[in-house]
Amino acid sequence: MRTALCICLIFTFGTALEAAECDTTRTTEPAVQIGFWCTQPWVDFYWDAYDFDKGDWDDGFGWHAACDLRKPLARTFQAIQLVNYASPNEATNTGDFSGNFLRWAGNYTIREIDELDARCGNGSSRAYTKWGPIIDNYTNLYIPFFYNENVVERAGTLVHEARHADWCGHNGNDGSNKCSARSNSCDEKYRDGCGGFGSPSGRGAVGYQILWLWWYAFEADAQHSNTTMKDFARDEANRLLNTMLDVDPCFNITSSGAKIITC
Numbered sequence: 382m383r384t385a386l387c388i389c390l391i392f393t394f395g396t397a398l399e400a401a402e403c404d405t406t407r408t409t410e411p412a413v414q415i416g417f418w419c420t421q422p423w424v425d426f427y428w429d430a431y432d433f434d435k436g437d438w439d440d441g442f443g444w445h446a447a448c449d450l451r452k453p454l455a456r457t458f459q460a461i462q463l464v465n466y467a468s469p470n471e472a473t474n475t476g477d478f479s480g481n482f483l484r485w486a487g488n489y490t491i492r493e494i495d496e497l498d499a500r501c502g503n504g505s506s507r508a509y510t511k512w513g514p515i516i517d518n519y520t521n522l523y524i525p526f527f528y529n530e531n532v533v534e535r536a537g538t539l540v541h542e543a544r545h546a547d548w549c550g551h552n553g554n555d556g557s558n559k560c561s562a563r564s565n566s567c568d569e570k571y572r573d574g575c576g577g578f579g580s581p582s583g584r585g586a587v588g589y590q591i592l593w594l595w596w597y598a599f600e601a602d603a604q605h606s607n608t609t610m611k612d613f614a615r616d617e618a619n620r621l622l623n624t625m626l627d628v629d630p631c632f633n634i635t636s637s638g639a640k641i642i643t644c
């Protein structure tokens with residue numbers, strides 16, 4: 382039984398501000414997305430699956446307009462759709478963890494994330510997950526998640542935070558071999574990235590994020606990807622591979638998910 386109280390920060394710690402204190406609308410986006418994810422049954426299902434609460438998503442974050450891509454809520458649903466449906470062989474229910482990671486990553490995020498909350502943040506943090514016994518567990522999503530990340534990056538961030546919610550903290554940027562990003566969000570190795578007493582072992586948050594992006598580039602279906610989106614996945618995966626691991630994994634990926642040996 383894991384009893385440690387762990388707190389993980391992605392990028393830097395930020396003070397939660399109410400939506401009224403930050404800009405929660407982007408007018409460069411289309412006002413409304415037409416897609417199955419913004420139909421009422423789908424919104425209702427994922428609202429419950431990720432334990433959204435009205436009090437965390439009103440005041441400008443989009444509670445009144447779940448399909449409006451100028452608002453944080455719709456931009457979160459858009460990323461949730463990718464995480465849950467990009468596989469050409471979609472999971473059959475939320476308990477289905479068979480097949481590759483692209484197929485069950487959505488179920489992993491649903492199982493591990495305790496609740497998804499929108500906050501202003503400090504302007505640089507994308508997200509923050511708090512976990513442990515007794516204390517309230519939650520994942521906060523901040524303005525840079527909503528507006529500085531494209532939808533593929535947002536999906537990867539949800540996978541990253543889900544790994545933290547599984548009580549896996551970062552174990553990199555330490556010793557004499559720090560990651561090139563010099564960030565506390567670094568992991569030690571691609572397959573060794575969890576830290577903190579009571580944490581699981583194995584692939585960490587950065588590794589999970591890379592793995593999802595890699596599978597997405599390799600085989601995401603045409604309804605949930607295009608060449609631009611696969612380029613996004615390649616670029617984000619390679620950024621993580623090249624800067625967020627203490628030990629260079631010595632590979633990059635192409636936009637079709639091929640592996641390139643780099644050292």
Ligand SMILES: [Zn+2]
Pocket residue numbers: 389390391392541545551566586
């Ligand atoms: Zn992290």
